Amino acid sequence: MTAELVRGQNHPVSQSRVEIRVSAGTPVLALASLADEQGRFAGNGMLAHPGARSLPGVESPGELAERHTFTVDLDEVAADVHRLGVLLVLPPGGPVRFGAVPASYVAVADPDGAELAGYTLTGLDAETAVVALELYRRQGAWKVRAVGQGYAEGLRALLADGGLPAPAAAELAAAVLGTTPRTAGADATLATMPTHVGDLRTPQAPPQPPAPAPEPPDPLPVSGHPYAGAPGPAPGGDTGGSPPTISYSHPRRRRTSTEPPEPAPRPAAPQEPGQHPRPVAGDASGWSMDERLYNQVWGMFEDLARTVSAYRGAVEFADSRMDRELDEALSDPRHRLGGSGNAARDTARARREELVAQAQAVLDRDLAQLIAESEVVEPALPAAYARWDNPVWHGHRTPEESPLALRLGDLHLPERPDLRIPMLTRLPLERGLWIDNGRTGSEAAMTMDTDRLRRAAMDMAVALAVRLLAVHPADRFSVHVIDAAGAGSASLAPLVRAGVLAGPPAAGATGVTQTLARLTRRVDLVQMALRAGAPEDLPPDVDTADQLLIVHDFPHGFDDRAVTQLRYLADEGAAVGVHLLMVADRDEASAYGPLLDPLWRSLMRLSPVPDNHLADPWVHHAWTFEPDLPPQGSRVLDQALDRVAEARRTTRP
Secondary structure, three states, rough: OOEOOOOOOOEEEEOOOOEEEEEEEEEEEEEEEEEEOOOOOOOOHHEOOOEEEEEEOOEEEOOOOOEEEEEEEHHOOOOOOOEEEEEOOOOOOOOOOOOOOOOOOOEEOOOOEEEEHHHHOOOOOOOOOEEEEEEEEEEEEEEEEEEEEEEOOHHHHHHHHHHOOOOHHHHHHHHHHHOOOHHHHHHHHOOOOOOOHHHHOOOOOOOOOOOOOOOOOOOOHHHHHHOOOOOOOOOOOOOOOOEEEOOOOOOOOOOOOOOOOOOOOOOOOOOOOOOOOOOOOOOOOOOOOOHHHHHHHHHHHHHHHHHHHHHHHHHHHHHHHHHHHHHHHHOOOHOOOOOOHHHHHHHHHHHHHHHHHHHHHHHHHHHHHHHHHHHHHHHHOOOOOOOOOOOOHHOOOOOOOOEEEEEEEEEEEOOOOOOOEEEEEEOOOOHHHHHHEEOOOHHHHOOOOOHHHHHHHHHHHHHHHHHHHHHHHOEEEEEEEEEEOOOOOEEEEEEEOOOOOOOOOEEEHHHHHHHHHHHHHHHHHHHHHHOOOOOOHHHOOOOOEEEEEEEEEEEEOOOOHHHHHHHHHHHHHHOOOEEEEEEOOHHHHHHHHHHHHHHHHHOOEEOOOOOEEEEOOOOOOOEEEOOOOOOOOHHHHHHHHHHHHHHHHHOOO
């Protein structure tokens, strides 16, 4: 039975020798690309086209045609190739966009003729080069994924997005298409792929020996909607304007070593034919186990987003098909007599149930694999990524290096609420955090009384501060607190008792003024020193450690000058190591009007109670966020603070 895929859905490939068949509604060029685990091409030898049809493991078709067949032997594909993409390109002088021609159909088939999985490329518009589907390795096995996304700028942009330098991409595209390369000015304006769902799991490429390459920018998750900075509204809305988006893009590497990354653990062989291999913790790429685990968590998040999106799309398609068939049945006068209308309605509903059942089976299969992976990965996480109830905290010691990322809480979707994906944020914090303690922020918050909600928000802030202190070297992180009215003293007691704060919590208008003045001065001095290229000339009283400012019950105790300083810290502080954690109700700051709107938008809004206010930038799911707090009655927070305090005593001169 052929598995009919929808965009973003994947399906196992159970045999090594397959054919990929393309049926287009117009003559197209059909190409095959080979890429590494990061989705990067390695030059001209990674593209099979009419001028170079044979590559290890794949034989591409010939010239321009409406129908093509690729011959693939996955056992012959090189070990460093992790993605085999099927590319369709409109030729010069032909149709100007895929949206103007009939939808193409691509299938993975048994060489004997039976189709294993098929995909119809719907929803295309201005694209002239598309990635139809890709075969990819996942835990030692091969899968096929329906992609169906592309580039309005054509093959040149596709190749450039895969990592080829602009001149090389233009030259290769010209050779394949038989055209003249564009000018250098045109090469500088490469278009990016607007809706490449299949490439969400591509981490940044590591530096290559013999010398580290210049640090490239972080890859941007892309979707058919605006980028992560300007997504559409999430269900339920967000009191801060655009809904916060979850960024799992890869952290910038600061390593200068030319040594290759440590090899990832090899997945175990499947227990029985047809079964998935057992998941292995740390099977993603990376320069250390922590980095591999970060990438693996990121991949689990992406996999869950994709498989749920495919399921919802399949259900939506089944519903729309049933509605169409019911409309046709009711509009036909012949069905109004003799009971044939009832039979038509029953047939339409039966088809709908069959399609939904097929989609549910695929969803259950993928979720079962993700649950198995989560059960292996969660116990292996380091303290920075682990829940507070993870045993790793009982043996944790203050590290010598700062971590890559920090766990803020858990994310899940309604299709499987018990499957929790860690929500990790990169370090150092590039964006401040805002814990919303207002009752109007969500339905979950409205069910709690004000005092309990405010205490929960402050407890969450303290738990995050303790985690940051515990996972950084003893002298590399400082925490400041503004609690103008003293309302957060109960939650702050563990930090005060352990003596790990940079100073007593600032109270009253005077305390607010002094704390903000001290931190804004630090930002100014560090910025000037960096611009002058002389960071070693900072005054001796400037603390060069990363700083976290916790502001409780804003705007209590803030005048106009203090508000301006706070906005300055939010805008400029992160770049020089001063980070902001707000615990506040936006409604209480409404007296300042739109003046503070940029502040709220610049912060990542979190909720102290489970709430589905977060949206991912790819398929815009409304993810439910749950904060990670120590278990009731546990002393894990106090133990972590005691270790931080002891480490600071031993490192002081």
